[in-house]
Amino acid sequence: MNVLIPHSWLLDYIKTDAKPADIANALSLHAFSCEKIIKSEDGDSLFEIEITPNRGDALSVLGIARELKAVLPRQGFKAEWIEQRALKVSEGTTDKLEVVITDPTLVPRFSAVVLDNIKIAQSPTLTHQRLLKVGTRALNNVIDVTNYMMFDKGQPMHAFDYDKIGGHKMIVRESKAGEEVITLDSVKRVLPAGVIVIEDGDGRLIDLCGIMGAKNSEVDENTKKVLLFVQEYDPQRIRKASMSLGHRTEAALRFEKGIDTAGILPALWEAVEMLQQTAAARVSSPLIDIVNVSKPEKMVAFDYARINYVAGIEIDKKTAEQSLMDLGFVIRDGKVLVPSWRYDDIDIAEDLAEEVIRLYGYYKLPNTLLSTPIPLTSASPSFYWEDRIKDMLKNLGFFEIYTTSMTTKKLAGSDPVEIANPLNEDLTSLKTSLLPQLKEVMDKNQGYSDKIKLFELASTYHKVSGTLPAQPLRLALVTKGLDYLNVKGIVEAIYAEMRITGFSQVEIKDYGKNVYGVELPFEEMVLLAKNTGTYTPVTHFNAIKEDMTFEVKGTEYYADIILKIKSVDSRNEKIEFKDLYKNALTLSFEFLDRNKQITSEDTKTIRENIVGMLAKEFGITLKK
Amino acid sequence: MDLSSLSLAKNEIKEELKTADSLAAIENLRVKFLGKNGVLKRLTAELASLSVEDKKQVGLVINEIKQEVETGLALATEQLSTQHKADSLEDFVKTLPGKKPEIGHLHVTTQAIREIVEVFKPLGFTRVRHPEIDWEYYAFEALNIPATHPARDEWETFFIDAPVDPKMSRQVITPHTSNGQIREMLKGDLPIRMLNISRCGRRQSDISHNPTFFQFEGLVVDKGINISHLKGVLNYFAKNFYGPDRQIRLRPYDFRFTEPSFEIDISCGICGGVGCKLCKGGWLELGGAGMVHPNVLIAGGVDPTQYSGFAFGWGVERVYMMKSGTRIDDIRHLLGNDLKFLEQF
Structure with a gap:
């Protein structure tokens, strides 16, 4: 808490040649932060001083004056203590309690x-x-x-x-x-x-x-x-x-x-x-x-070596002792008697070290870089992938969004972790999904452009009975102005970037009006990700490329079709989706024989086999 | 008219052609030399008065001059038109701005975190992340902050509506990243150079506080660590993050989990440390730091007679906003998610 201490009042206790600005500076460097000096109407200076919770003894003019007696001489100023009269008034006898x-x-x-x-x-x-x-x-x-x-x-x-x-x-x-x-x-x-x-x-x-x-x-x-x-x-x-x-x-x-x-x-x-x-x-x-509660004298060992260990330099022993004495400590038989006003604040050797070193001046200590061996720890791969996927999305035109971990009960999803003392009714529950808040950001910015792409990479929170909530990292995308297959393509590109194959289907939410959203289990993806590829020897034989268009019924699964085509011939090097117009599915093929140059005779056979298989397995025919 | 005066005229014409610096000037020269009343017409007219023999010779020279003028003018025209591309629509297109690929924007917080990580990496700090929702024990008790201590007021803590654990106490949204100190030490690997960057929460929202914000926490535990190491590392951070001219200073402070504790100030980048409206007498508060309290080492399973350490925990957004270039005046912009704000970073 902050206290206001008038300069004129301090002079009841201390005689000094330090000006108000010097006092503020000495306090800030050695004791408490003097946040400002306020001039009063009568020309007095009021120090506004931030007192840390451990220093209740300094919440008074006397307390600050005691501190000044110790710190002003460290900045080269005189600080003479004005002795206070010891009062004892004679007691009465008429009244009782x-x-x-x-x-x-x-x-x-x-x-x-x-x-x-x-x-x-x-x-x-x-x-x-x-x-x-x-x-x-x-x-x-x-x-x-x-x-x-x-x-x-x-x-x-x-x-x-x-x-x-x-x-x-x-x-x-x-x-x-x-x-x-x-x-x-x-x-x-x-x-x-x-x-x-x-x-x-x-x-x-x-x-x-x-x-x-x-x-x-x-x-x-x-x-x-x-x-x-x-x-x-x-x-x-x-x-x-x-x-x-x-x-x-x-x-x-x-x-x-x-x-x-x-x-x-x-x-x-x-x-x-x-x-x-x-x-x-x-x-x-x-x-x-x-x-009711007596406080016996409190002695703390004067550990001179410890003081120097903490400081990292050698502070002259006399200087150390003088610092403690100026602060009201009494040194007796290698021990230090704690003054009554610091009774609850000083317990261990480190506490005394702080007193000595702050009076010496932290600003006088050297700056030393660490010179011990670097620890043999390795960073979690998550950070690598977070950076890499964030960069990738940025370069694909996405805005990165940060939303609050807390949200309304409505947006938090089902059975969320609840805050016992929420700040307001908009921040009552922890999110179980990133999508609702990200969708809200999209709605708020819909006038920004026809095409908007947003992502957030953050934790979601899920109740776990008897222990802390699960807090997995997730990646959410919300887009406007992209069609379904574009969004799906971005998701696939993320998996490809992380070299994850065989992932289960992710659900792309259709919010209508060309707005889509998808949430990916990023933490699990990191466990599957690989950042190195595996080399397959490059062949010098040329591939033959051609497109074929089939008439599909719409009841098939694309992945099934591709899997079957691949199994027809090992020379089906690459099969890619090219287009779907009405029920006409166009695929691009790349035929390659790794042992010899493939000929148009070879591809004719492969093609016929594919067409035959598709007709037999799926009833799909080649479009004429 | 004789040959010598003609060759003189030829040289003059050559020189004059070189001075043409615009299409209009070229046109003027064309009229002057080749026009109806031009120099060459005049010379040709004079041929009539010459002998047949002279006519032949002088005629040849006049022809030479004519060709020279014509090629000279054509060359000048070509040179000038390549300089002035706006002469045709095709050339105009080249003056239009390029079509930029769509490049998005990383959030300011991400950019700040990356810069911070980059500064600490060469010093051997490894980035970690610890639970954001954690036990009160890790967030307070183990950090030498008992439940009854007034220091708890400093943290406006969010509590989770969940059963209280007899040992670990309540669940909280960590109001700082210091829970990571205990959890890192309990891993049991020494020495430690940790950089814990995580989301935190406090019950406050104003110009300089968001209920959700990020902190970065440094922890070093090793043999022989003293205050000069803390100063060295934080000074290195200040100079690399804010600029080589900036200085830091330590002021005494009190945190329960460090002893001694400091408030770190950095010299003001606006006034250079002299004192101005934006700073306090030439200094700006960066954040707190200190030497790890022996009780905290013990709670982390580390022997304080063998090891010592230092720690600091600062707000990512706050530290980044103090970079004079950003000019972000209200921290709430960062979670406002207005794309017109985010596109500026």
Whole structure:
């Protein structure tokens, strides 16, 4: 997700000679992509920075400032850290809160304090302006502090009106399916089971935890006492709830990426101090701080050799160590202590290598081509044939078409594989045939020309019980303005190009209006294809060529006729279909004797034998 | 009139004939020399005043000149008419455009895939294809992306309406080609230089996204593979695919299946890297890459203490559209299947 970080706000933490453009560049090269610098009306620079999902710690001004402290010196700039005061406000005793947590994993840490004497008013100008710059509207001095601390420290907070919490009691639990809560934005939300919620002593839901507070306990202009609430929730439950409710708030986006547990109390005390200054608040309860899930110190081995292995060059050991220290890691006895804000992000030696090498600068690493032996793998012959047949069709005047794998239920064919979450109703099912969509492309383009030839080579999808669908590659052709035998001839030419003989008949669909379509089992064809021919010695004797025209009845099969003619004499070198006019079938013959020059006497005999056979077998006569 | 002045005239006429550069000019010369009041008529008329002996000699010369003029004019006419073919209909035909055989068009995506394959081939990469509808396990879990991880948001995944497998989880339309990483490693042959090009699907459709699109995924697994190899190979790709002047840079990024991870930028081809409206400060985003995460190697049955690798997975159409020549402004044209669009490629 992207965050907006004002330059002026960063200067609360860091003193530098780097200009905004230098900061953006250093961030992009060493840490996060700074997508743009937006100028605000008061001349401030707002950095729009893309934060990767693993770096929830950087979704705040503090987080970016910490990163700058490490990266700016790598670009030759000064980066001096401005020490933050450690705050501890004295606690009160008058107010209490009873807390029941049904499952400790819901809320790894629960921290809160009650403040009284609240005077609701407007926030100071600086708070106002800063909130506006990061895209949030100022509301009042209490709510603004909670928002301010979220953007400043990355700690989402919530303020309840303490007097609206029934029995001053909180039960943190998972929701039951169908429970309802009206959130601060006045929207009634019906909850699924498993959402973290808080129930008060009167049995009302008063918080949609980590996502948004409830209307029934909100701070308003009459509020006198506030319960300031800084928590750490189970990231996975927050994410699931926020997704299923379709309510992606700034707080939820931070909680689901994990927040810095160690940062909770400092942020809470700073918020209290702000409220003391702006809302006359007084601490009226003891600090409530329940740690349900403790996080022991996390040490990762400092594997210097591994860092250099990953980098491909040697990075000086001192430089490596300094990089880690600048990022807040502590090196102890050959191990590295992970800072609390990177607790969930750093686990293995490669993670540390990344930190060291990115600070060193990826741009400084050399470009090396692979020099190890080339693997002994051979490509599937499918790619060869795909290229060759695509080229062939292109050169025969075909347009290659790509359609979506998903289509409407109507075009997908019978019993298609269905999408559980389709994008729209036009993309609900996976195609079982390429033809319907290709025919649709033809219809759409019919005005283009009198003669149009289209093909698509792609997978179709077919249900297979208990496992993944079959996904065979198929080749489909759809033509307009070609007659049936032309289309059939193209299909035969494809088979001939792949040297496949004896294929079974393919069905050519007649869509009417001179539009034909055919789909070929390309994947099976590749298995049969051969890309080398077999040599038959060329003879120097000449062939005698002649045409003969027969009168057919129309009940015969052409292939049968040819087969029979071939069997009459081995000197029938070639027989080709030439023409059919009404019932007159003209065939071209080539007679050749491979042992001697064939004579017209020989061909006369062969011809007579053929005519005799055809009359006998089929009742076909030579046309006079 | 004497012979010497005649031979002088003869030479002048010869020279003049050479200057004829159009049919009109030839006609003018013909009139000038051979016409009713032409030079030769005038000379012939002068013959009358000569002696019989001179008449004979001069007459011969005049005849010679006449022949010379006639052949000269004929030659010039022929030369000029072969230069100007449009003089007859037969010649006009030759000026018409030729009748082209019908040559079709390969789709832009096919052309892009071929160019990409050609770049990687000399580096020893072998093209493969892995299932387009695959188990969630190969598309996510084995790639170190557990179901609950926010990183899953990056992929708007289509799920298949089919029973869930207890081990492999749901069936998905692969939202990327990285499932091929695991499947390639599980073949058990090392080292690996894979180029997996396949159709993918994501639940999005806008100016730069189609629900169906193609990705190419590179995977190298071998001993001693480091970031400089990743840089070397991707730099080679950028220079061969986009041009020798282009540079790449790596920015830190985060992908669950690589560690470290990078976003690869290429210097802008329009402004040459200075910064312009079309780029971000002189750079354009090409796509993600990284060193294969040890958990991914383990899921693929490869020992991460012995082998390391790098991987990248980029959009075919996107990478091709970034070639400045194509000028395709909306990726949806590619599946629009308007022949008037497709005929341009």
